Amino acid sequence: MKYRIVRLSKASGKKASFYTIFDVLAQNTFFERFIQENLTLHEGEIHEIINRLKVISEDEGARTYNFKFDQGKPGDGVCYLKYREKGQSLRLYCIWYGADLIILGGGGAKAEDLKAFQESPKLKQENYLLRKISELVTEKLRSGDLELNHEFEGNFNLYEEDETES
Amino acid sequence: MNLKEISIYMKKMKLKVENYTSPFLDNLFDNIDLAEYEKTRKMMALAAKIADVMEAKGWKKIDFAKAMNKKPSVITRWLSGCHNFSFDTLVEIERVLGIRLLDLSTETQKEKTAAAKEIMIVIHADAPVLELRSGSTFTSVSSGDFLNHKSERRNIAYA
Numbered sequence: 001m002k003y004r005i006v007r008l009s010k011a012s013g014k015k016a017s018f019y020t021i022f023d024v025l026a027q028n029t030f031f032e033r034f035i036q037e038n039l040t041l042h043e044g045e046i047h048e049i050i051n052r053l054k055v056i057s058e059d060e061g062a063r064t065y066n067f068k069f070d071q072g073k074p075g076d077g078v079c080y081l082k083y084r085e086k087g088q089s090l091r092l093y094c095i096w097y098g099a100d101l102i103i104l105g106g107g108g109a110k111a112e113d114l115k116a117f118q119e120s121p122k123l124k125q126e127n128y129l130l131r132k133i134s135e136l137v138t139e140k141l142r143s144g145d146l147e148l149n150h151e152f153e154g155n156f157n158l159y160e161e162d163e164t165e166s
Numbered sequence: 167m168n169l170k171e172i173s174i175y176m177k178k179m180k181l182k183v184e185n186y187t188s189p190f191l192d193n194l195f196d197n198i199d200l201a202e203y204e205k206t207r208k209m210m211a212l213a214a215k216i217a218d219v220m221e222a223k224g225w226k227k228i229d230f231a232k233a234m235n236k237k238p239s240v241i242t243r244w245l246s247g248c249h250n251f252s253f254d255t256l257v258e259i260e261r262v263l264g265i266r267l268l269d270l271s272t273e274t275q276k277e278k279t280a281a282a283k284e285i286m287i288v289i290h291a292d293a294p295v296l297e298l299r300s301g302s303t304f305t306s307v308s309s310g311d312f313l314n315h316k317s318e319r320r321n322i323a324y325a
Contacts, residue, residue, distance in 0.1 A: 006186035010195040022186065032191060050194055051206040059207060060214045065245035085248040152183050
């Protein structure tokens, strides 16, 4: 697993910065992959998500009420973005680090008849992957390899323990 | 320094993050529908204003819910920035929080301006008699008398 934290320059603004995870092997980012996978069948919802991200980054900041928390392990910040009161079928998983910094992950559609996201293999995969990312970032923050001060600074590479940086 | 020390040094170097962009994402963010964006912005701004006032009052969700006679889950929906408020609800929130959410000042000013404008009366030459309404009654007067009466002077257009 070889990833890198990158900042989404188009999504970010004066009130908040959005980051995502660049998959070095796939040469793609989690957020871009989420958009590509869901744009055809959920175009309207994708545009609503884009609008909401811009309002967050330019006007209001990332308020906790804009997200549904407790989607990961306790305290790991894994959540998903709310963009509709009813009829929201997409879950874009994120890691919330404060009103001015969010990591956008992947996600997918949640069928109405599913009671828990774990019943969807896609959502389970994306959710658990982001939990892992959250763990790696937390480890780097603790070790000082990465610092958080309104923006991330430091070493942005995320590797599993048994892998070395090349 | 050997390779291992260089690797440790590189890890500790404070590097600025890579600003990622792609034509695909650029196209999405550059072609936002402005009307839809404005709608989203206002919905989120409304929720944010309510949340800010709650915080200023030291109210948690449960306090606001009690004051509004609603369940806390309803307040969560209101604050999400996704809720389409009814007029009645907005008026009630204004009352409970002591804030203005419905800004009618522009319309009121327009109304004042409209009222202050002089009334245009068109007098047809073949209809010299005017009927003036006073309360619930009408009085017939000649157009000449009307024009000469200072208190009733208006801008007159002749057709």
